[in-house]
Amino acid sequence: xxxxxxxxxxxxxxxxxxxxxxxxxxxxxxxxxxxxxxxxxxxxxxxxxxxxxxxxxxxxxxxxxxxxxxxxxxxxxxxxxxxxxxxxxxxxxxxxxxxxxxxxxxxxxxxxxxxxxxxxxxxxxxxxxxxxxxxxxxxxxxxxxxxxxxxxxxxxxxxxxxxxxxxxxxxxxxxxxxxxxxxxxxxxxxxxxxxxxxxxxxxxxxxxxxxxxxxxxxxxxxxxxxxxxxxxxxxxxxxxx
Numbered sequence: 460x461x462x463x464x465x466x467x468x469x470x471x472x473x474x475x476x477x478x479x480x481x482x483x484x485x486x487x488x489x490x491x492x493x494x495x496x497x498x499x500x501x502x503x504x505x506x507x508x509x510x511x512x513x514x515x516x517x518x519x520x521x522x523x524x525x526x527x528x529x530x531x532x533x534x535x536x537x538x539x540x541x542x543x544x545x546x547x548x549x550x551x552x553x554x555x556x557x558x559x560x561x562x563x564x565x566x567x568x569x570x571x572x573x574x575x576x577x578x579x580x581x582x583x584x585x586x587x588x589x590x591x592x593x594x595x596x597x598x599x600x601x602x603x604x605x606x607x608x609x610x611x612x613x614x615x616x617x618x619x620x621x622x623x624x625x626x627x628x629x630x631x632x633x634x635x636x637x638x639x640x641x642x643x644x645x646x647x648x649x650x651x652x653x654x655x656x657x658x659x660x661x662x663x664x665x666x667x668x669x670x671x672x673x674x675x676x677x678x679x680x681x682x683x684x685x686x687x688x689x690x691x692x693x694x695x696x697x698x699x700x
Contacts, residue, residue, distance in 0.1 A: 460518055465541075466548040468519035472511040473552030476523050477653050478560055480504035481578035484643075485564050489575075501635035504644070509628025516624065524647040525549055525670075526677030530607035534681030536614075549649040557653030572658065579654040579662035580645040580669045588640035595642045596672050602634045603646040603676025604683065611684035645669040646676070 460468075483503035487495045495503070512521045520537075522528045525546045531537035561577055564570045579585070582595035609630040613623040631646075638644045645651045651669035655662040 462541075462544055465519040466544050468515040469522060469545050469548035470552040470555075472515050472519070472521055472523045473549040473649050474556040475511050476504070476507040476647075477553045477556035477650050479507040480650070481557065481654060482560050482563075484578035485560060485575065497639055498636070501632045501639065504635050505628040505630075505632030508631050509624045512624030512627060519545070521624075523549060523649070524673075524677075525649055526603050526647060526673035527607060527610060528677075529674055530603075530610070530677030530681035532681065533678040534607070534611050534685040536611070536681070546649075550652055553649040553653035554656060555653075557657045561657045577654040577657050578643060579658045580643045580651045581662055581665050582642060582668065583665075585643075585661045585665055586641060587643055590641045592668065596668060598638050598641050599645055599669065599672035600676040600679070602638055602644075603673040604680035605676075606630055606634060606646055607677045607680030608684050611681060612688060615688065642669070646673050648673050 480500070480503050483495060484500045487503075488497070488500050508521070508523065511523060515521050520531075522531065522545055528537060528542055528545045528549070532539055532542060557577060561572070564575070564577070565572075582590060582592045586595065606627075610623075610627055612618060613626040634646055635644045638646075648670040651666060655666045655669075
């Protein structure tokens, strides 16, 4: 695949993640009487990754997340020279999705950006549960590391073939079930950037946290799997004997 194809695939995939995941939170989570709630939002984020993993995994690897890209590099699965291409494509996809979602949500007279937000991430006053900076920092590092660990393991050549998207999508669902009350769940700097640019204010001021923590967590997760999950007893190369 060419770099153009890979970049466009990451742009489209990250657009899908932000539009689908944040869209479920903004449009459907609190809808009167039939709102999907926290469980529905968590599932929506997982489904965006699961569906795109099958759709573009063979084109770009379906990272959709700068922390995953950095984590795969730390795990020895990705070339450093390709990181800028992927990160730029992911961030642009997230930004376009956030602005389009805001435009659609604004079509309802009941929607107000200051009141309803755009599923932006935050701690302290920006946290759904009022959790402080250290709680947000720690949970974002730990959950991103776990996410990259699952991705590395599920896509390992020794893992059952064809099931990686399911494991990865369910892992992201679980992550959201745990951390929506804490930070509104990032584990993805691109996902955080799009809504923060639309909302501004506190979300934009705290955006550094949702780059720093996931990138650290992604690198830790990739390095750990490379260290712990390495095959120390590889099968002999029969043809080379």
